[in-house]
Amino acid sequence: MSFRLFDGVCGTALFLAALEQTTGGAGFRDLAISALKMPSEATGLPEYQHLVFDHTIGAGIGISSLVYALTRAGDWLGELRLIESAERAAQHITQERIAADRHYDLLSGAAGCLLALLALHKIRPHDWLLEKALQCGEHLLESRSVSDSGLRSWKTVQGKLLSGFSHGAAGIAYALSLLSQKTGEKRFFDAALEAIEYENGLYSEQSGNWLDLLSPLKGTGFSVRNSWCHGAPGIGLGRLASPALSDHNVFRVDIDRAVRATSSESLTELDHPCCGNLGRAELLLEAGRRLGDKFRERQARKLTSKVLRRARKQGHFALGPETGLYMPSFHQGMAGIGYQLLRLARPDHLSSILLWD
Numbered sequence: 001m002s003f004r005l006f007d008g009v010c011g012t013a014l015f016l017a018a019l020e021q022t023t024g025g026a027g028f029r030d031l032a033i034s035a036l037k038m039p040s041e042a043t044g045l046p047e048y049q050h051l052v053f054d055h056t057i058g059a060g061i062g063i064s065s066l067v068y069a070l071t072r073a074g075d076w077l078g079e080l081r082l083i084e085s086a087e088r089a090a091q092h093i094t095q096e097r098i099a100a101d102r103h104y105d106l107l108s109g110a111a112g113c114l115l116a117l118l119a120l121h122k123i124r125p126h127d128w129l130l131e132k133a134l135q136c137g138e139h140l141l142e143s144r145s146v147s148d149s150g151l152r153s154w155k156t157v158q159g160k161l162l163s164g165f166s167h168g169a170a171g172i173a174y175a176l177s178l179l180s181q182k183t184g185e186k187r188f189f190d191a192a193l194e195a196i197e198y199e200n201g202l203y204s205e206q207s208g209n210w211l212d213l214l215s216p217l218k219g220t221g222f223s224v225r226n227s228w229c230h231g232a233p234g235i236g237l238g239r240l241a242s243p244a245l246s247d248h249n250v251f252r253v254d255i256d257r258a259v260r261a262t263s264s265e266s267l268t269e270l271d272h273p274c275c276g277n278l279g280r281a282e283l284l285l286e287a288g289r290r291l292g293d294k295f296r297e298r299q300a301r302k303l304t305s306k307v308l309r310r311a312r313k314q315g316h317f318a319l320g321p322e323t324g325l326y327m328p329s330f331h332q333g334m335a336g337i338g339y340q341l342l343r344l345a346r347p348d349h350l351s352s353i354l355l356w357d
Contacts, residue, residue, distance in 0.1 A: 001329065003039040005065035006107060006274075010039055011330025014069050014353065015339045021076035022346050029077060036073060036082060039066050043088035057093055057101055059112030059356050060166070060331065064093060068116040068356055075123055086120050090129060093117070098135050104143055104154040105167040106356070110136040111175035115356040118178060130182070137179045137188050140172060144191070151198035152191070161198065163210040164225075165234025166274070169199040174238035174355075181243040192242070196250065199235070209261045210235055226268065228279030228354055232261035236283045240290050241355050259287050263299050267306050271317045273354055274331040277307050278340040282354050289347060304344055 002008035013035035016028040043066065056062035066089045074082030093113060103109030114136035121129040144152035145161060153161040153169045162168035173192035180189035202211040209224035209232050217223055225231040236258025239251045262280045270276030281300045288297030311317045317337055319325045327333030330353070343350050351357035 002061075003042060003066060004061045005069050006060040006331045007327075007329040007333070008039075008065075009035050010066060010069035011333075012328050012335040013039075014073055014330065015335035015342075017073040017076045018339055018342055018350055022342050022349050032073060032077065033079065033082075036070065040070060040082060040085040042066070043070075043085045043092070056103055056108040057097055057110060057113040058103060058106065058108035059116045060107030062108055062112065063089060064113040064116035067093075068119050071116070071120045071123060072351070072353070083120075083123060087124060087126075090117060090120060090132065093132055095132075095135050098132070098139050101139060102143075103156060104140060104172060105156045106171040106175065107166050109156070110139050110143075111172040112356070114140075114175045114179055118182060119356060121182075133179060134183065134185075137176060137183075137185075140176060141187065141191055144195075147198050147201075149198060149201050151194055151201070153195045153198045157214060160213045162213050162230075163199045163202045163235065164212065164230040165238050166229040168230070169195040170235040170238040173199075174242050177242040189243075193248070193250075196239075196254070200250070200254065203257070208232075208257065208264075225275075226261060226265055226280065227270075227275040228282065229274050232258040233280045233283040234354075236262065237286060237352075237355060240283070240286050241352075241357070255287065255291075258283060259296065263296075263303075267303075267310060269318060270320070271307050271311070271337060272319055272332045273336040273340055276318070277303060278337055279354065281307075281344065282340060282352065285344060285347060286352065286355075301344060304341070 003010055005011045013032045016032035019026050020029045057064055059065050059068050067086050070082045070086035098110055101110045106112040114133050117129050117133040145155045146152055147161050154172055156162055156167045165171040173195040176188040176192040204211055207224045211222040212225045212230045213222055215223040228234040236255050239254045262283050268277055271278060273279040281303045284296045284300035316324045319327055328335055330336040
């Protein structure tokens with residue numbers, strides 16, 4: 001496995017650290033720390049750095065995914081050395097690397113980097129961490145593209161101005177809204193609102209969801225997806241977690257749309273958090289908790305119960321098109337499924353990794 005959060009050892013170790021913290025000592029502490037040994041050493045030893053630092057700066061598959069994973073695991077396990085490794089990794093995120101970013105999104109780009117830096121800043125409030133987060137924000141403001149509607153957003157995958165959380169406007173807007181809240185800089189929130197307005201131009205009343213520009217239909221038009229990475233669950237999650245919710249009615253409308261789309265479907269063919277049912281359950285859980293809606297929390301648990309019953313019947317969780325496919329990774333594997341089950345069991349004890357909270 002790589003070192004990354006999305007599909008690497010950091011994501012698997014993060015689940016093990018959460019399991020240890022949530023249960024009060026289930027016996028996975030040493031394994032979690034051992035799994036993080038090489039990623040941690042990569043922040044300080046030149047012979048390991050090519051495994052991480054030659055890639056992107058994002059919080060899913062880039063260097064800042066190490067920043068986030070080491071921060072969160074260090075906090076849960078009470079391991080200061082992991083948090084110090086997170087700081088060393090963050091020091092490699094230079095202004096030059098931020099300026100060279102052309103991904104912009106949460107998984108690979110500056111928006112995700114911004115979130116990881118803010119997560120570390122909560123625990124280690126150094127001015128230089130906030131300065132790097134501000135550099136990410138400035139880079140995002142300077143890198144917007146004008147859409148056909150005249151509204152600005154970001155060209156990410158395939159040079160498209162996408163909707164959605166992982167690669168699209170929703171995720172970048174969420175990151176900028178958090179930066180605005182932290183710094184008091186209104187221009188970041190204004191940019192987030194403009195991107196959301198652009199994204200809502202891709203909302204399909206007929207489908208009750210946002211169009212996915214990466215999924216063209218035969219002939220004309222685009223299809224929709226109902227997952228954390230693309231579609232209503234991720235978009236709703238970003239709107240829910242963005243500050244100043246009560247001041248903008250558009251957020252409430254979008255959340256209602258997203259929750260309806262997410263809760264109206266039966267089980268999809270995948271279970272993992274990225275593209276599957278447990279990413280949908282995360283939106284319903286957060287909607288219930290943040291809006292005081294117990295019905296939505298019950299929906300999250302009901303959906304997850306269906307996932308568990310199907311897995312017991314089939315003998316495995318659905319991770320891909322191949323029967324019995326096994327992956328230990330987070331976003332598209334067993335670590336993510338395990339973590340989301342922990343979230344449902346102890347939502348007050350664990351933050352939302354799908355929000356880089």
